[in-house]
């Protein structure tokens with residue numbers, strides 16, 4: 151991939167999932183999704199997340215999309231109301247790397263939406279954007295997020311944890327990676343450091 155801006159606008163369709171651009175009329179839904187304790191606990195979102203925070207968020211999202219520096223898409227079932235968000239940012243064109251992130255609103259969790267959205271965007275990043283290495287930074291205590299990473303074929307790396315200060319005190323973020331779109335074999339998964347830390351997964 152060159153240092154070209156990321157494609158905009160973008161709409162990605164998967165099984166039972168459509169990722170689409172955020173729209174100004176998503177404001178009320180966005181606030182309802184993000185003003186929630188788990189989002190406050192595990193993401194850098196302001197809390198409480200009110201309409202003013204929502205307007206600022208949509209504005210920044212639009213700027214990042216229009217200048218091509220990031221991909222930031224609403225997760226929807228059918229292109230309608232948003233139920234979450236998936237992002238791709240911090241692109242390093244020389245290393246062909248980028249970081250991804252995700253969140254799903256409380257009423258919509260445990261339905262495979264984060265996994266579906268992350269798989270869809272990861273596939274697009276590898277096959278269309280030709281990125282070689284995709285990264286997730288996750289607090290090891292965030293079991294839901296580490297489960298999503300593992301389900302989508304990401305591996306826990308042995309990279310040193312990233313120290314972060316937040317309203318809940320200091321945290322150490324692990325780095326997970328997805329390299330060259332390659333899904334690990336079962337043997338590789340069992341040997342993986344994540345299997346040692348989080349238990350085996352068949």
Ligand SMILES: CC(C)(COP(=O)(O)OP(=O)(O)OC[C@H]1O[C@@H](n2cnc3c(N)ncnc32)[C@H](O)[C@@H]1OP(=O)(O)O)[C@@H](O)C(=O)NCCC(=O)NCCS
Nearest residue numbers: 188192253254259260261262263264265294295297298301
């Ligand atoms: C993390 C989050 C995005 C997961 O969204 P989701 O749509 O519920 O995830 P999925 O339904 O795709 O679940 C994927 C896997 O995670 C597991 N999982 C989801 N939530 C879980 C929880 N609270 N505890 C344990 N496992 C959980 C699912 O059972 C599933 O496992 P499986 O592969 O064994 O079936 C959601 O909980 C969230 O938005 N949390 C707050 C924001 C956040 O933490 N973002 C990530 C920051 S790194």
